[in-house]
Amino acid sequence: MKxxxxxxxxxxxxxxxxxxxxxxxxxxTLDDVLSKGVLTVSTDANYAPQSFLDDKGNLVGFDxxxxxxxxxxxxxxxxxxxxxxxxxxxxxxxGRWDLSIGSMTITSERAAxxxxxxxxxxxxxxxxxxxxxxxxxxxxxxxxxxVGIGAGxxxxxxxxxxxxxxxxxxxxxxxxxxxxxxxPYSTDxxxxxxxxxxxxxxxxxxxxxxxVVQEAMKKGVPIKPVGDPVYYEPLAAASDKARAxxxxxxxxxxxxxxxxxxxxxLTRLSNKWYGFDVTKKAQ
Numbered sequence: 001m002k003x004x005x006x007x008x009x010x011x012x013x014x015x016x017x018x019x020x021x022x023x024x025x026x027x028x029t030l031d032d033v034l035s036k037g038v039l040t041v042s043t044d045a046n047y048a049p050q051s052f053l054d055d056k057g058n059l060v061g062f063d064x065x066x067x068x069x070x071x072x073x074x075x076x077x078x079x080x081x082x083x084x085x086x087x088x089x090x091x092x093x094x095g096r097w098d099l100s101i102g103s104m105t106i107t108s109e110r111a112a113x114x115x116x117x118x119x120x121x122x123x124x125x126x127x128x129x130x131x132x133x134x135x136x137x138x139x140x141x142x143x144x145x146x147v148g149i150g151a152g153x154x155x156x157x158x159x160x161x162x163x164x165x166x167x168x169x170x171x172x173x174x175x176x177x178x179x180x181x182x183x184p185y186s187t188d189x190x191x192x193x194x195x196x197x198x199x200x201x202x203x204x205x206x207x208x209x210x211x212v213v214q215e216a217m218k219k220g221v222p223i224k225p226v227g228d229p230v231y232y233e234p235l236a237a238a239s240d241k242a243r244a245x246x247x248x249x250x251x252x253x254x255x256x257x258x259x260x261x262x263x264x265x266l267t268r269l270s271n272k273w274y275g276f277d278v279t280k281k282a283q
Contacts, residue, residue: 028245030252033098038079039071042093043102045082046189048215049273050103062273066120067101069265070237073256084186086152089114093240099253103209105154105233108170114238115250120257120266121278124229125155126210128192130199131222139227143179145204148191151184154233155207173231180207188212196221209233211274234281 033039043051043063051061059080071078081097088100091113103123106116127139127147136142149155157165158173159182165173185191188208195203196216205226206213213225237257239250260266266279 029098029239029243029249030245032095033074033076033249037076039067039074039076039099040079040081040097041067041071041102042081042083042088042097042100043067044085044187046187047103047212048189048219049211050209062121062269063101063103065269065272066260066266067099069260069269070099070101070253070256073259074252085150086186089152091240092242095240095243098239098249100238103235104238106168106236107154107157108166109157110238113241115241115246117237117250117254117257119234119236119281120260121235121270122281123233123235123278124210125158125207125231125233126213126229127205127207127226128195128213128223129205129226130195131224133199133204133224136205136226139177139180139230141226142205143177144181146181146183147205147207148185148188148194148203149182149207150188150191151186153188153208155188156182156184158230159207167231168234176227176230180205182207189216192216192221192223195223211278232281 045051045053045059047061049061051059051063054060064080067080068078083096088102089104089110100114104110106119127142129136147159149159154165154167159180163175163178167173183191183203185194188206189212191203191206192208192212195206206223210225210229213223216223237250237253239246239253261279267277270276270278
């Protein structure tokens with residue numbers, strides 16, 4: 001009887017086992033970034049001085065410089081994309097970008113869909129009104145009034161009647177005002193621009209970063225802060241929790257950010273864009 005060649009007669013189970021041994025594991029986010037040589041970062045193109053278009057159409061700002069420094073320390077180049085903010089904070093990015101360095105506040109709600117790095121700076125949440133508004137002297141003067149906020153921001157959550165905003169490690173907010181009506185915009189600056197049209201023309205005020213208010217005033221936008229900051233936000237880089245290797249990737253980013261704290265890089269970038277240090281936690 002002719003002898004059968006059994007050398008390659010492997011059962012399906014053995015084949016699967018062999019493939020699992022010889023094929024590489026699914027690459028994580030960091031592996032993808034390093035293999036491409038590019039870190040794709042999402043940010044806002046209309047959020048001066050954090051990120052905005054200059055007179056030549058170049059994307060510049062504090063967040064942009066931070067992203068470039070992070071990419072450089074990872075040994076890759078930074079590439080920026082500018083999706084709407086509410087899309088960024090909703091998670092499940094589908095690999096369209098690798099990292100958010102766009103002044104995202106750490107909240108427990110967002111932590112369900114993104115992984116956060118350590119904070120790279122801190123910002124005050126500030127109400128502002130039109131420069132010609134002589135009637136409102138405190139934030140209580142905005143009760144029952146319409147205030148513009150960026151959609152998907154902590155400012156929108158702050159004005160939610162449920163008052164359930166938490167930041168950082170879950171710290172609750174001491175609410176200083178209730179009954180202010182929030183009107184969401186795609187970006188904070190769109191709200192600022194509508195307020196600039198006149199007191200009560202479209203808005204009675206805005207709630208945004210205190211740095212955004214200061215920058216707008218420097219550029220001649222007719223607005224002014226009212227009251228003290230209502231809370232302070234820790235701002236961090238974020239990665240998509242749904243993507244393989246997200247936690248390991250953001251841990252590496254945290255190491256890079258810590259090195260930028262330690263060697264003064266973040267402080268230098270802060271002084272460049274703000275004129276003072278925003279990288280220390282507010283007391």
